[in-house]
Amino acid sequence: MSTAGTLYLVATPIGNLEDITFRAIRILKEADLIAAEDTRHTGKLLHHFQIETPQISYHEHNAQSRIPQLIEKLQMGQIIALVSDAGMPGISDPGYELVCACAEAGIIVSPIPGPAAVVSAISASALPSDRFTFEGFLPVKGKARTERLTQLAAESRTMVLYESPHRLLKTLADLQAHLGGDRRVTVARELTKRYEEFWRGTVDEAIEHFTTTEPRGEFTVAIAGHTPSPKTLSNDELLAQLKGLIAQGLSPSQASRQLADQTGVPKREIYQLSLSLKPPTEN
Template identity: 60%
Template sequence: MTDGTLYLVGTPIGNLDDMTFRAIATLKAVDLIAAEDTRHTGKLLKHFQITTPQISYHDHNRQQRSGQLIEKLQTGTAIALVSDAGMPGISDPGYELVVAAIAAGITVIPIPGVSAVLTGLVASGLSPEQFVFAGFLPNKKKLRLQQLEQLKTEPKTIVFYEAPHRVLKTLQEFQDYFGGDRPIVCARELTKLHEEFWRGTIQGAIAHYQTQAPKGEFTLIVAGQSRTETTEITDAEILEELQKQLDAGVSPSQASRLLANELQIPKRRIYQLSRNLNDSKN
């Protein structure tokens, strides 16, 4: 274990069997564990027989604590940062400490683990090729609606986190900005005993959770805006995007697949245009 190094350690989002061997070894080897909730992390450490001392690092003390941790790192202390679940910094404390460590010339090493955004996305059935992670929407209504307005025409899949008591309110706002027919997947209790994926439209999700109260932590995966919701893309526009891909060294077949997913149009249309493009050059 390298002295004076900050390790960002991923922890399970539910199922403890998702803890990696490397994460366990790291938490055992460091001098100190900075935890979002020391009581919560204490249960994890006890399960894996880890006796490394902890120090709290959470939303309410991170400004003050960051300076203290940087001082310890600069004197050779190896520290592991963990959140209550998943990767530190992803909708959890950690970003400021990482920035401060980098500025101080301290080595930062990630120890990958489970993340709800990827876990929900890959099993959603919505396109994982390109996506936007929006995390938790702001609590303040004005900021929340501003963010939804910005995402309204986003063509990529969008992933949100939400607490159960706010799910219905958020879904209703989704309907206002994205439309009731927009596909959505509501993933809850990921990796836990009652893991569930509800798939349908935003309007259908509202009806579902009006009769069945939301329970557990939610990851909401919303389809991006399709081209059929806006103006029809022209061949000239497709060729322009295609040429950018080809200029970047992407093969015609791969470029066709990527653009078909991004523009929500048939791959054969793009591939035919690519052939015409090559014919015109010969």
């Protein structure tokens, strides 16, 4: 009985061909077959690096019929390299379904890391990158789009999404309506390519800019997360909460610090209020 092969997820350049790794080139040369999103597009890459491995198409329109064929080849011991048109396979493309099928069949899946637009954009966005969420392409229209935007309005992490040039202004307008025009964004264009550009500002400013400057190329948009406004409390409300915390055994200083964290009111202000409280009487 033959040993099952391996599916390699090979990251390819998102623009600049120099970004491909030595390992990626080696795997593409050694594989028995390359499953490509667009064989013509990938053919140009293979020709550039003098790679003669045969290709087979694998994309969203033929995934369901192609997956059983690829699984059969893998079970026969073949090595298959999966590539998308650009970046890491399985990110916003049907590679996910093939990976799931391989996992279910007990076939090894090995990622060959490399370029990814989402990581490139967030790293240079000048927005918080310690925690972020990747949204891919938003639903194009209707209830699904509205619901997604409503969810994103309350998201505290930096958000990253992909957008095409002809829909960029529509998406910016929807961000303005749901997240507010003062929300900060970084719009990255043509990453790693000759005309790479990062535009930074508010949603309102982005709409003004791209209304007068025609959007061209592929876009990756990073959006600042939601920052809740400090809750405004009256002195009486602050005093009432202070009394409750002190009654639980906290010192005035500890209670002031905790309340400051919860409300955004400076600790010094709250502590000064605490000094007006009468110490508890002893029985």
